[in-house]
Amino acid sequence: MIEAVNLTKYYPPPIKSLLDLKSLKDFLRTPREEIPALIDINFKVKEGEIYGLLGPNGAGKTTLCKIANGLVIPTRGHLYISGYDSIQEHDKIRGRIFTIFGGDRDLFGLFQWRVSVEKNLRFIAELWGISRQEADKRINHALKLLNLDEKRNEWYQKLSAGMRQKVYLALPFIIQPEVLILDEPTVYLDVFTRREVWSAIRELSKDFGTTVLLTTHNLNEAERLCDRILFFNKRKIAEGKPKELIEKVQSLKAERKLIVKIKGKVDVDEFNGIVQKIKVQSDGKFTYLQLYFRNDELQDIIRLLARYSVVDLQSVPVTLEEVFVQLYNKT
Numbered sequence: 001m002i003e004a005v006n007l008t009k010y011y012p013p014p015i016k017s018l019l020d021l022k023s024l025k026d027f028l029r030t031p032r033e034e035i036p037a038l039i040d041i042n043f044k045v046k047e048g049e050i051y052g053l054l055g056p057n058g059a060g061k062t063t064l065c066k067i068a069n070g071l072v073i074p075t076r077g078h079l080y081i082s083g084y085d086s087i088q089e090h091d092k093i094r095g096r097i098f099t100i101f102g103g104d105r106d107l108f109g110l111f112q113w114r115v116s117v118e119k120n121l122r123f124i125a126e127l128w129g130i131s132r133q134e135a136d137k138r139i140n141h142a143l144k145l146l147n148l149d150e151k152r153n154e155w156y157q158k159l160s161a162g163m164r165q166k167v168y169l170a171l172p173f174i175i176q177p178e179v180l181i182l183d184e185p186t187v188y189l190d191v192f193t194r195r196e197v198w199s200a201i202r203e204l205s206k207d208f209g210t211t212v213l214l215t216t217h218n219l220n221e222a223e224r225l226c227d228r229i230l231f232f233n234k235r236k237i238a239e240g241k242p243k244e245l246i247e248k249v250q251s252l253k254a255e256r257k258l259i260v261k262i263k264g265k266v267d268v269d270e271f272n273g274i275v276q277k278i279k280v281q282s283d284g285k286f287t288y289l290q291l292y293f294r295n296d297e298l299q300d301i302i303r304l305l306a307r308y309s310v311v312d313l314q315s316v317p318v319t320l321e322e323v324f325v326q327l328y329n330k331t
């Protein structure tokens, strides 16, 4: 279980130059918390759920992951991990949470460079107090699942950035934490490796009931992986199931686009009042229409198009990306 309550973080602004400071008094008097990273963020993640924090660069994703690990102290509000305050009760959550920060930045310095993948994993399992026999079982399972079997005897140092990220992802299978935090887990991965990682994350939540909080700016990733999403950019924009959010936007306000190729001429006036917007191009033989419409207008559009000789028709779907953009434009 993870819960954010009015979670807010302002970072101090950078000091341009010490010479700019007139005096110590001046320095102490100036308000130092100015760069917003998180503003009044509230959400609750249930046990076993995969919850996505979706926002562009600078949205505050990494800040939230750092707060979860007690690495950054919020200006206001709380983040609870399994019911414990991530700052005030940091010692209680240490054994329950595991975090992987994006890229291959081994933030906690767990891996030794000139040691094989397998030995590294064994050593970490030992640190977590897992018996040798159980560790071997878990390591084998994780390496197979992540398609890393061939790399087990390779030095960690020799692995590519993508491989290292996968090796890192083996850790939650070995440690089996209650709560797993993944900060942009597939950020530098190619599309094939990304899919392997996605299925591994799903497997984790299925097999061990791990609660996963994952950040991403990749809409496709959020749509495929997450049970629920919080769109945010410092502040909350929207929350819900990926599918529900798309449907909501479609039914409420989304303008969708239909591209139609028609043989001959078209009386554009007929479409006035039926669609939101129309763009017309003609090359004498064919007319190309771009119709911007809302869902409740679709029936009328089809009736009208039936009078023409439609050669081709293409509906441009509303993707999560468009949802994102539309919601952004509103705030």
Ligand SMILES: Nc1ncnc2c1ncn2[C@@H]1O[C@H](COP(=O)(O)OP(=O)(O)O)[C@@H](O)[C@H]1O
Binding pocket: 011, 012, 035, 036, 037, 055, 056, 057, 058, 059, 060, 061, 062, 063, 064
């Ligand atoms: N240590 C820091 N000092 C000052 N500002 C910071 C610091 N870390 C992050 N920020 C600022 O906070 C905001 C959120 O950053 P971050 O949490 O890294 O976002 P994300 O991970 O979503 O890209 C950004 O405007 C960033 O510049």
Ligand SMILES: [Mg+2]
Binding pocket: 061, 062, 063, 184
């Ligand atoms: Mg980040």
